[in-house]
Amino acid sequence: MPLYKCQVCNFVFEGPQPPDRCPKCGAPRERFTLLSDQEAELIKRSRKSNYLHMRAASLLREFLAIADELIQENLDPPCVRIANEEKDFALTTLQKITAELESHMKKGRWG
Ligand SMILES: [Zn+2]
Structure with a gap:
């Protein structure tokens, strides 16, 4: 599953696509960016x-x-x-x- 990061609050969401609104800060979907495989791997290991x-x-x-x-x-x-x-x-x-x-x-x- 890809990881998406909220650019407002750094919440990381795992799923096929980003949520409509950030569950943490309520920012809209457009504020999420797809993390690279390398970034996602680092977050999972961390x-x-x-x-x-x-x-x-x-x-x-x-x-x-x-x-x-x-x-x-x-x-x-x-x-x-x-x-x-x-x-x-x-x-x-x-x-x-x-x-x-x-x-x-x-x-x-x-x-
Ligand atoms: Zn957020």
């Missing part, structure tokens, strides 16, 4: 990467909750130390993912 980053973030939040439980359990110092390392890893990686997704949006690759 959407997939964003989706995978969000799935990873969701697993990291679960990982973080488990680390917190281990810390609360407070069985012995080595156990708590490992749990704190897990927590640091999850928090840092979540922040990296958030920054990366924000940079995708600024580049207009959010799709």
